[in-house]
Amino acid sequence: SHSLSDISVLCSYVHLQKLELPHNKIQLSCVSHMPYLVVLDASYNEISNFFEFQPPKNLKEVNFSHNRMTKMRDLSAYASLTKLVLDNSFSEISGLEQCCRLTHLSLAHNKISRISGLGGLPLTHICLKIEGLEHLKSLQVLDLSQNRITSLSGLENLHLLGSLNLEKNLQVSEIQECKHIHDLLLLRDLSLVENPVQEQPDYKLAVIFLLQHLTVLDQEAVTVEEKVSSVNMYDPPMDVVAARDHITHLVYQLMQPQVLYETLPSADSPYPMLVLTGPRGCGKRELTHRLCQEFNEYFAYISHTTRGPYFGEENGLDYHFVSEEAFQSMIHTGKFIQTIQYGGHSYGLTRDAVEDVAREGLACCVHMELEGVFSLKKTYFEPRYILLIPTQAEKYIGHLKARGLYTQAQMDAAVSRIELYANTNRQRPGFFDNVIPDWEDAYKTLRQAVKEYLLLEEQEEGENNNRASPDNTSTELASIRRREQLVREAIVGKSPGVYSQLFKSDDSRASSALSVPSSAGAFSDLAADQLAAAVSPCSDRRPGSNVKPILPPIPTGR
Numbered sequence: 001s002h003s004l005s006d007i008s009v010l011c012s013y014v015h016l017q018k019l020e021l022p023h024n025k026i027q028l029s030c031v032s033h034m035p036y037l038v039v040l041d042a043s044y045n046e047i048s049n050f051f052e053f054q055p056p057k058n059l060k061e062v063n064f065s066h067n068r069m070t071k072m073r074d075l076s077a078y079a080s081l082t083k084l085v086l087d088n089s090f091s092e093i094s095g096l097e098q099c100c101r102l103t104h105l106s107l108a109h110n111k112i113s114r115i116s117g118l119g120g121l122p123l124t125h126i127c128l129k130i131e132g133l134e135h136l137k138s139l140q141v142l143d144l145s146q147n148r149i150t151s152l153s154g155l156e157n158l159h160l161l162g163s164l165n166l167e168k169n170l171q172v173s174e175i176q177e178c179k180h181i182h183d184l185l186l187l188r189d190l191s192l193v194e195n196p197v198q199e200q201p202d203y204k205l206a207v208i209f210l211l212q213h214l215t216v217l218d219q220e221a222v223t224v225e226e227k228v229s230s231v232n233m234y235d236p237p238m239d240v241v242a243a244r245d246h247i248t249h250l251v252y253q254l255m256q257p258q259v260l261y262e263t264l265p266s267a268d269s270p271y272p273m274l275v276l277t278g279p280r281g282c283g284k285r286e287l288t289h290r291l292c293q294e295f296n297e298y299f300a301y302i303s304h305t306t307r308g309p310y311f312g313e314e315n316g317l318d319y320h321f322v323s324e325e326a327f328q329s330m331i332h333t334g335k336f337i338q339t340i341q342y343g344g345h346s347y348g349l350t351r352d353a354v355e356d357v358a359r360e361g362l363a364c365c366v367h368m369e370l371e372g373v374f375s376l377k378k379t380y381f382e383p384r385y386i387l388l389i390p391t392q393a394e395k396y397i398g399h400l401k402a403r404g405l406y407t408q409a410q411m412d413a414a415v416s417r418i419e420l421y422a423n424t425n426r427q428r429p430g431f432f433d434n435v436i437p438d439w440e441d442a443y444k445t446l447r448q449a450v451k452e453y454l455l456l457e458e459q460e461e462g463e464n465n466n467r468a469s470p471d472n473t474s475t476e477l478a479s480i481r482r483r484e485q486l487v488r489e490a491i492v493g494k495s496p497g498v499y500s501q502l503f504k505s506d507d508s509r510a511s512s513a514l515s516v517p518s519s520a521g522a523f524s525d526l527a528a529d530q531l532a533a534a535v536s537p538c539s540d541r542r543p544g545s546n547v548k549p550i551l552p553p554i555p556t557g558r
Ligand SMILES: Nc1ncnc2c1ncn2[C@@H]1O[C@H](COP(=O)(O)OP(=O)(O)OP(=O)(O)O)[C@@H](O)[C@H]1O
Pocket: 278, 279, 280, 281, 282, 283, 284, 285, 286, 303, 304, 307, 338, 339, 340, 342, 347, 348, 349, 367, 368, 369, 371, 372, 373, 405
């Protein structure tokens, strides 16, 4: 950096192997006298003639960046080159065909419109414009900074690419461009600094989400928190969706004047519910209604929706059909326990609707999508969850078509969610209390499971019930009878405290989700003394009697 212009004195240094003269104003004719030169750095000079010296036999690395070169020439005589930095004003790249050892080529800051003759080179690092790169399959580092790149198309097949520099292109403006490099699984380092795309809302999280293997973005390490936030923003897991739904309704509810519900129990005295879940159109709606009709002394159903009624559906019977505005206003006034958006409509279960059913001395029976189940599991309700899952895709699709209610997209969406349900069942033992595959005979199986829940089998079969086996001693039989009687009283006796025992979760439930219906014994597992306490006149289990606040008390001084 001494603004040298005459270096002819070096002509006598014939054994020089390394010449570094950046930031001067030199010409390079003296290099012709250096046959052993290996490294030449002549960057930031004002050289306009390109490789106009006798080729040193072993010249490997040449840096000509930031000179005044505009035109390439044939470099066959420089076949030993391995690294060549040509960040200049070239518009066309050619003449490198014979540089068969060239692995690093930098062509940033150029105005290149055409590249030819690179196909046969062993390049692993390159910096240039995108066109013509498709065949450079061994590229690992690509520096395309300060060009005029508008699209990343053309990079799709560079599967070994680990680093991509697109700084200061001023043209890349769409996050969607990242889809062209989405499949480059080795890409770890991407720089889009000073591109308009950085102005897009949530740019960083969006890019991190699209390119989840990135470790460095715009020269900054991608943190674990950013990775988690990006997934939570663009593809939140069910747990996160449910937690958000739950928080929303809890906060809105807490903002309202608090209502002491007459019958709904509290956090330590959960209210019984039966929830049928499964992908859309698996028949859970019809099954729910059939159950509520047959077991009308036990169950009632009610949910809200913003979708219009199907043919034959009645307001207040099939759903409470409400407008989107009314639904939103109900959310904001803390009415809901849980809600979901599904197929462009909103669905939700309100506290008042459950309270209405509870006041009748009945248990709620609802059907819902998996998101609803996750959300409900965050509340203090403790339903029995029954999963209805189609096992044969063709049959299921045929069934959806036969309904005539759904568009192709809706059917595809429903089919694609079968796996979601199956996975949840596989990966979370005990998440569902029963699993009923397919809908043929589903009602029979469901009815059987519900009867077992309600102990109706015993009522019908009298002495022959399977729990009171001939082997039981008279004391055991008396105990079983007493417990069963207590449960029956609890169900029909409008005694909400007892609801806490009915359907109460216990460890035995965990195993049943793994197999097709097997909930026999759910009631028999209840401890007699628990039940006795629940219905005993002197045990004060009425709602509100020992209600604990949902949130812990705020310590003094805060
Ligand atoms: N409160 C709720 N929370 C979560 N999901 C719900 C709720 N109410 C209804 N759903 C579910 O929303 C989906 C769409 O309901 P809709 O009544 O439009 O369904 P459908 O097309 O008749 O299908 P299905 O026969 O499975 O109910 C169904 O899977 C239904 O179970």
